Structure formats: C-alpha cells, structure tokens
Amino acid sequence: MGSNVVAHEAPGEHVPTPGSTEQQPDRRIGLAVIGAGYWGPNLVRNAQQTAALRLHWLCDLDEQRSRKVLGEYSTVASTTSYERVLADERVQAVAIATPAGAHHRLARAALEAGKHVLVEKPITTTVEEAADLVALAEERGLVLMCDHTFCYTPVVRRIRELVHGGEIGDVQFFDSVRINLGLVQPDVDVLWDLAPHDLSILDFVLPPGVEPVGVSAQAADPIGAGRACVAYLTLRLSNGALAHCHVNWLSPTKVRTTLIGGSRRTLVWDDLNPQARLAVHDRGVDLTPPDELTDAIRHRALISYRVGDVVAPALVEQEALRNVMGEFAAAITEGRAPLTDGRAGLRVLRLLHAASRSLELGGATVPVDGTAGTAADTAALITRQPATQQKAVAR
DSSP states (O other): OOOOOOOOOOTTOOOOOTTOOOOOOOOSEEEEEEOOSSSHHHHHHHHHTOTTEEEEEEEOSOHHHHHHHHOTTOSSEEESOHHHHHHOTTOOEEEEOSOGGGHHHHHHHHHHTTOEEEEESSSOSSHHHHHHHHHHHHHHTOOEEEEOGGGGSHHHHHHHHHHHTTTTOSEEEEEEEEEEEOOOOSSSOHHHHHHHHHHHHHHHHSOTTOOEEEEEEEEEOTTOOSSOSEEEEEEEETTSOEEEEEEESEEEEEEEEEEEEESSOEEEEETTOTTSSEEEEEEEEEEOOGGGOOTTTTTSOSEEEEEEEEEOOOOOOOOHHHHHHHHHHHHHHHTOOOTTBHHHHHHHHHHHHHHHHHHHTTSOOEEOSSOTTSHHHHHHHHHHSOHHHHHHHHO
C-alpha cells in the first residue's frame, strides 16, 4: 500500500507539487551584443558562459557575419536593426563592440531606452561625448561600464590590492613597456593602439588621491608609415611621482613588463612569464631623515640600500573577459558602479587626448584639466596633421 505525500503550505507560500514541471522565472540579465567584428565574437562567447547573463541578440550590419559567429544551432537571434534590439523588453543591457566613432550614438540610444551599457575602449572619440554618457547614465541610474580588459586579469587585480592596501608604501614610479613587431594599424597610431592598455591599468591601480596631472609625449615614424610607430609617454602624478609608458610596433622581440615602485616594496609584472607573472621585491632605497641623524653618523651617506626577499604571489589563471562580464552583471544586480565605470573611461580618454596634444606641441607637458579632447580640440588636431593621420585622431 503506497503512502500519500501531502505538501503543506504556509500562508502566502506556494509549495510546488513533487515532480511538477512548473517553470521558475528566468532571473538572468537579458543581453545584446552590438558588433560582430574582431571583438564581438569574444563578447558573445563569454556572455554565453556567464551564468548571470542571457544573450538574446547579436546585432551587426552584416547579418551573414553575425550568423557565422553564432553558428547554425544557436538560440541567439541575429539582426541588422539596432532599433529592434532596443525595443525588446527582454534586453536589459547591451555590450557595444563597434568602431569607436559609433560608440557615443549607440551608447546614448541604449541609455535613453533604459538599457545598461558595456562599451569597448575608447569609450568615445571626444571628452565631451564621454562626459555626456557619464551624466546620462548617472541621471537614469544605469550602469555604464568601459571594457578595460587588462584590469580584470588576476595579476592586475592583485596589483591593485597591494597598492591600495599600502603594501608597497607610497607610489614612487610606474614604468611600463609594451613593444612587439607589428601590427602597424591602418587607421590609428601606436599611441592610440597600445597605450590605452597601460593608461587604463595605471588609472585602475593608483591609490585614491593620486592621479595624473600632466602628460608629455614623444613619438616617431622611422619607417614612413604615415603615423607614429614608436612612442614614449610620461605622466606627472599628483604626489610628485612619474609614470612612463613605452609603446612600439617595430621591436623584433615582444616585451610586456610593468614596474611599480613604492617606498616599501616594488612590484614587477612580466606578463610573458606565466610561472611567475608577479614578483614583490622587498628591495629599494631608503633615505635617513635629517632629524634622525646623530653627530656620529652625520658624515655618512644619507642613502642606504635595502635588499630583502622576493615573493611571487600565487595567481589563479582566469580569462579576463569572463571577469568583465561577471563584473558587468554584478554591478547591474547590485545597483552599483562597476570597477571600470564610465568615469574611468573618461579619465583614460583625457590622457590620450592630452598625449596627442603634447605631440602636436613637440613634447610639451599638457595639463590634464579636462579641456584636451573636446570636439574643437579634436578638430584642431585633425586639421594640423597629415591626411594619413587624420583618421587616427578622429578615432
């Protein structure tokens, strides 16, 4: 004789019948990816592998390309109509991976439609446009996030923790090298191609209260490509320290290193060494304050060298773009600003435009005061450059 199982319900509570096929509501964030070119397929793949997201659309002017990215059996729809995507109530957020010139128009339309926005770097082509998006997102209470992908690698996250936690002491210098052979881009110089990575990392890891206040840049085109292929960028920080970035398309060897020196420790990041990407050096230079000197040691040098241990923190290998998607979803769910929000994208864009202005002025230091990168400034840069470089600046 079988027994009957009775499901008792508390007032206001529904207990599903055992074995029922009742569907639970889908609480995932509905997403559309805009752009199926170079970066769009990576966004599609990682969005589909992020549990908190549900990808509904891939939108591109070339629908055949979209279908090729999605594959024959995908449940994600493709379309050439951005208006159709924004009209879909299931879509709560969009990820934009189009040429930079379209970022402002597409992101603004999404924000006006009440959608959260993830946008590739640079966030826009001018500071005015970026500031407009930041203001609109804050006014509507929406998430505006810039995909500064390197900031979501485990090594950069750890660097940020060490710097913000005071482990290295006061920041004394930042020195990065990003060089390789090619690829010489047809529409942008090496500064705008490679330096955004290092500038976004610098913005991400600097401690609160320390920020760039001036930018100077030197660049050269030794092969006659019509655009700078080698560039050196120097930024003066508000605490008196210097940051230096070297980017180069002409190096026969690939180098990806960043050093961040502090008053207590120095961080050395070698991205081409997966066994020990990050090393924390307890080595440096100490200066004895004058008030601590005694008559017995006053004749000795005030500088001493500290040589201690080198520690390589254990880092879990994770795909950075997966972490980007996770942070985007978490920011939306928790109603907070993402780690690389629209304001971070705006700050990096100001640095890039200040660097471009410095090149126009022969390497003079340009203050980071928010004026470089306006529409008028961009137009002026374009008219003063050779035709082969105008497209790069406009981007």
